[in-house]
Amino acid sequence: MDHEDLSRSLPPLSPLSQYINSSTLSVPIIMVIELDSPIEKSKMIEFLRDVFVPINDRFSSIIVTDKKGVQRWKKVEITIEDHIFFPTFPSSGQTLEDYDALLDTYVSKVAMETTSEGGRRPPWEVHAFTYPTSNAKGTIVFKLSHAIGDGYSLMSALFNIYKRADDPSLPVTMPSVVPRPIGGGGSSRWSRIRSFVSMCVNTVTDSALSLLQATLLEDDKTVIRSGKVGVEFEPISISSVTFTLDQIRQVQDKVGGTTVNEVMTGVISYAIQLYIQRTGKVSNGATRMTALVVVNARMLRGFKTIADMLKAHIWGNHFSLLHVALPSTSSDQDLNNVDPLEFIIKAKDELRRKRNSMALYFTSRIWNIISSLKGPEVAAGYVHAIFKNTSISISSLIGPSQKIVIADHPINSFYYTVAGIPQSLIFTIVSYMGKLKVVVRTEREFIDAQVFVSCLKDALEKISDAADDHGKDGKVEFH
Known part of the structure; x- marks a missing residue:
């Protein structure tokens, strides 16, 4: 042929x-x-x-x-x-x-x-x-x-x-959540103008950051980022911790208006700081750490629910990456004197500012332009560099609300992760039957997975305790 x-x-x-x-x-x-x-x-x-x-x-x-x-x-x-x-x-x-x-x-x-x-x-x-x-x-x-x-x-x-599992004749359903739209702003003309200007500014800065992160800008080497060439080929460990959605909702109810992903990004940020403190390898100055948050680009197509999106059978790879700055800790900072809820608030503000941007569109356009000019292998190298130069990745999926069966075998739990990504630390999150499983994929000889999982548990516990002192109302949402 x-x-x-x-x-x-x-x-x-x-x-x-x-x-x-x-x-x-x-x-x-x-x-x-x-x-x-x-x-x-x-x-x-x-x-x-x-x-x-x-x-x-x-x-x-x-x-x-x-x-x-x-x-x-x-x-x-x-x-x-x-x-x-x-x-x-x-x-x-x-x-x-x-x-x-x-x-x-x-x-x-x-x-x-x-x-x-x-x-x-x-x-x-x-x-x-x-x-x-x-x-x-x-x-x-x-x-x-x-x-x-x-x-x-x-x-x-x-x-x-x-x-x-309870009734095979009934359809499997997903949690009743609504994706958060990109953009925003009030109903007044001035609010819309202000929101548009803000989105334009964010688009320029975020697109520039994506370019720099693939070329000149690189995160510092820390206890969560070895920066080793070929780190994607190093042995890995896969660990997990399970939270209940009720635990997450308690934080949402007290902090107010946060999404599950915003809460979990804050929890992960706090856990990283706990891990840095427990290893005793705290930087003498500010440390640059960036998370790549994987965003489902199908949400930009007008779907009103997760179930609608799934039923549309949009196959292939439709995702983009948000560059989210992680808080840094210096040697003179005591985490015991830091309000753990600050990590949730910072994650919420950072993610919402990033969503109020068209960089999600332009990032994939940049990749495709590079591919058309220099070929897909060069574009692949560009994407590889974005991962290599950042510290962690976070991705999440929403699973069924009911217990399900595969090949007549009832499923107790499930989770996922990825390999081949040039990073020492990757998080994947999936919900199922009212529980949230967080998978921690680590570079085996570099990160102590057992200690890190304990830091994740402690992070949510400390955040939950701190949330007891706040009285705002919120609701569960996924972005």
């Missing part, structure tokens, strides 16, 4: 999908599903073949590159058995804690391995850990190339194939 026939017959990957599926930046998504019942191998294979693969052609397609360097999807025949793995471990003399450790090691190993065998099969695989752990009677680990789609693409797929 010549180049012209190839172009006509095979759909191309989106520009963003090509950037994160390149020799410079290759990002897999890891989704871990903890089950309430032991895994039945035959049911899992049947589910993947008859339910999962038919969701979208990308699950039965490989990625090929044409003569112009454009990556395209090519549909192929697949064998399900080539995509599912059943690891074996000693089955006698092992405690649940032993299997916890084995699973953690296995998931970290799977995350760091190359997805697919040289492009000879579609870039996804499933690992069925059939041994009981402290949290599950069996665990399913999905590993998918980010080129297939972002978290909301996958959630959209699962949203349509999951069944409710």
